[in-house]
Amino acid sequence: MTDDWSTRLAAAWADDALDDLQRVAAIDVLAAELPEGDARALFERAGARDSAGMEGEAEPLYRAALAAGLDDELRPQAVIQLASTIRNLGALDESLALLRAEYERDPRSPLHDAAAAFYALALVSSGDAVRAASIALTALAPHLPLYTRSVTGYARELVDPEA
Template structure:
């Protein structure tokens, strides 16, 4: 099954040189129909994961425009925002991720917040970034969840 083979390739990424890994993903993506949103996403991810966010960005945009669905849609948004931030566009990154926070919640919520915090820091909005991270971290703590959640709110409360 294609999904199993692509997942196996990603599990083994560290066994490949970057170019060889991109070629592997490209070959797997080529098995999908022309214009496939999933193929664009996988190719984008391969470029991104091997240090080429500039080549990943247009592919993430293509995947999203083509209607990539499920978890890949959210991952494409997170990864696009991260790449944009790395390429010097933190404002666009923040806009994408703030919109993403209004969508349905899932297991990637904290990843959205982590990348958003990085982008906020790039914009000089460190208090918001720390507040966001404390708010994301609080539910995972064995103790002090309520205190940390309150501190997170206080960091950005209007005085």
């Protein structure tokens, strides 16, 4: 994969003149430039379909991309996007398991807050809005200009009133 390929991929994602199906087609053309079964190509094809509301087509592509071995930058994105997709398709338990594992994997990960956001959404879908609020507030707290410690404490108390 070259810098030129990545630049053209970014341009396809950023091109507001493309409708969803045109973007899927453009990304498929770019993906076809990579070897068959390439993890990045599978991931981009999945993301294009997911973005276009074609979750049923995106799911197997995400799974194939993960099985093919995405790098440390793309793997968390694929897990989050797959989990969100399958939540929308009704596989809530698997979605929760994937998101919880990603959320708990590395608190210093650049996508930790994104994992928290999607984990919170899945928790709400499961009926556990209190835990969802705790996860979301815990992710938000470090970004507040004031009250980080207070919000962190309140978030913890939501799920453990004796904390």
